[in-house]
Amino acid sequence: MKQTPELISGDCSECPIRHRAVCSRCEPEELDELEQLKYYRTYKAGQTIAVRGDDLTTVSSVVTGTATLSRVMEDGRTQIVGLLLPSDFIGRPGRTHAQYDIQAISDVTLCCFRRAPFEQMVTRTPHVSERMLEMALDELDAARDWMLLLGRKTAREKVASFLLLIQKRSARPGGEELGEDLRLELPLTREVMATYLGLTIETVSRQLTALRKDGVIDVQGKKVIVIKDLIALMMESGDDDDGGILD
Amino acid sequence: MKQTPELISGDCSECPIRHRAVCSRCEPEELDELEQLKYYRTYKAGQTIAVRGDDLTTVSSVVTGTATLSRVMEDGRTQIVGLLLPSDFIGRPGRTHAQYDIQAISDVTLCCFRRAPFEQMVTRTPHVSERMLEMALDELDAARDWMLLLGRKTAREKVASFLLLIQKRSARPGGEELGEDLRLELPLTREVMATYLGLTIETVSRQLTALRKDGVIDVQGKKVIVIKDLIALMMESGDDDDGGILD
DNA sequence: CGCTTAATTGACACGATTCAAAGATAGTGG
DNA sequence: CCACTATCTTTGAATCGTGTCAATTAAGCG
Known part of the structure; x- marks a missing residue:
């Protein structure tokens, strides 16, 4: 479980998820406000971050x-x-x-906010709530695709x-259309x-x-x-194309 | 497919979903604004409301x-x-x-808004966007439960x-703890x-x-x-209780 | 290099699907 | 009002896919 401890500066403008997280639409002064509230917390691979029913004093x-995120039945059957x-x-x-069990499967760093102050902040800054809505709807689409x-x-x-x-999510933007980002390192x-x-x-294997x-x-x-034949893999997946729905 | 046409007045304050829809948090003046944008549209049972890929000029x-809402694979396999x-x-x-196929399974009335004006309205009225976020997150939870x-x-x-x-959703608020709302009329x-x-x-049957x-x-x-033994049915469903998570 | 854990492989069982047929139900027209 | 018909539902028998249980192999780490 060795992993170079990634030093994360307290500066939001340096943050690796600056452009994608809930704060991505924030103006500099809004960022300042968030910066005062936030703190980092790390978890080791395998550690439990929360279990269903936990009082969630923070969001992150x-x-x-x-x-x-997973749901577990009484007899142990589990679905991520x-x-x-x-x-x-x-x-x-x-x-x-918490509605779900949350577990780190690799080492994880969270950017945390105490819930109450964060919620106040959200009601004041539409940029955050807009982005949260957008992210929630994306997750909803992903969840529904997974239902299929x-x-x-x-x-x-x-x-x-x-x-x-995994291939899509680990693709480095730009460059992989050259063909050889088809080596997946599964965490x-x-x-x-x-x-x-x-x-x-057993069935997966x-x-x-x-x-x-x-x-x-x-x-x-x-x-x-390594994906040797991407086209074949796409055929095997049973997905049709997206019909040009890539808003 | 006969059904008494439900006359719906144009007045939002009379609307049957006034207290639960995206507009539920709106102030009277916000409602006025929505009222000018909205119009009703009806579909008969079985009719298709949209198919995946359709240009969505309205929201509703x-x-x-x-x-x-359903997804269909190329070979016809379908998942709601x-x-x-x-x-x-x-x-x-x-x-x-549209990301999904949408079909009316009973006669349906929609309260529609042209997309562009609605979106402008949303950015101006936090009450709508807040409610939309809340509803999206509820749907996300429901989708995830369904994944399990x-x-x-x-x-x-x-x-x-x-x-x-179905029992939970068709339960009239208040009154059914007397026990006999356990007759489900499946649409x-x-x-x-x-x-x-x-x-x-066949398996369902x-x-x-x-x-x-x-x-x-x-x-x-x-x-x-008719649910003759609600407790037994709950046992059969494999759901544990909610651990007191009913925010 | 051995030890622990994860992954693979095999044999078998079981649950759900498939295909086929019979039965029930609701709607239509005589 | 009843027969007729189309549709939906139920039931049965056989098949197939995935799960289960058990044993073996491989990988990663100290």
Whole structure:
């Protein structure tokens, strides 16, 4: 679990998620206000950030690392219902208790705000609430796409869709259309994949093997997957194109 | 498909969804402004309201009736990703194309606004955008709960959960703790149920039969289901309680 | 280099789907 | 008012995909 401790300056203008988080639309003076409220908190990989029912005294943005949102049934069956990546927001106005379990799956840094002052701030600064609405609606779309996957896709389609999701999210903007950003470094175990896809570990493993044998991907060790045939993988995922809906 | 045409006055203060829709927090003068923009549009049961990719020139609130949001795969597999009930909102700021197919499953009346003027209005009236954020986050929670259902629940649990969902939503506020609002009039065919639950029609039918044979429910004709044992049904649904998270 | 944990593979079981047919229901017209 | 018809629902039998349980292999770390 060694990881270079990423030193994060207190200066919001230097923040790696400056342009995407809830604060992305803020004017300099609004940023100043946020800057006074915020503080950082870090979690190690595997650590629990919150469990369902917890009193949420803070809200936060993910600055670095990855966390999962999940729901657990009484008998232990678990479904990951969201992946929290840098710039994603944790908590919501008007809700004092956590609805989901939140776990760090890599080392995570959060930019935290005490809830009450943050909520006051939000009502005063439309730039924050506008951005929060936009982010919430994006998450809603993502959740609904995932519902299609969970409800209707086969195991093979699920795994293919997952690899494409990771590929899209880890793509460095600009440059990868040259073709060779198709090497995925998964920060995730098979268990996390399975829990996200509504499958078992064994099934995920079998589907990866099958895709490898069919020449679509290459599996190198536990954490690296190379997409050998992106077009084929897209076909396997069962997704149609977006019909030109990329507002 | 006969249905008494519900005459809806143009007066927002008389509106059946006045207290729950995006406009619920508006001051009288804000309502006046909305009133000038709005117009009603009706759809018959079964009619398509929008298909994925459509140019959305309007946004709207459901006033009466029920509609579904769904995603369809190329080969026809379909998943309903949301139920639109009175007060639910259709469309989103900053998005010009429909992301989902929208279909009326009963006769539906929408309160419509042309998109551009509505968006301008929203930026000026925080009461609307606040409410939209709240509603979006509620929908997100509902979507995530549904992900647990789709990913991890058995067919029997899915059907039980569905009946409880309908029961909760059709419960008249106050009064049903006397016990006998447990007669559900489903406006839905088995097909809609199946498409919502990620199952086939046959499986839904079998599970309803099984629940009936076990004395949990009673099925009267196609559209009426009586919950004979609510506690048992809750057990069957696989949901734990909410841990006291009812903000 | 060995040890611990994660991942893979295999055999089998079970639940849900598929395909097919019969039964019930609601709407229509005589 | 009843028969007729189209549609929806239920039921049955066989199949297929994924889960379960168990054993083996590989990877990563001290």
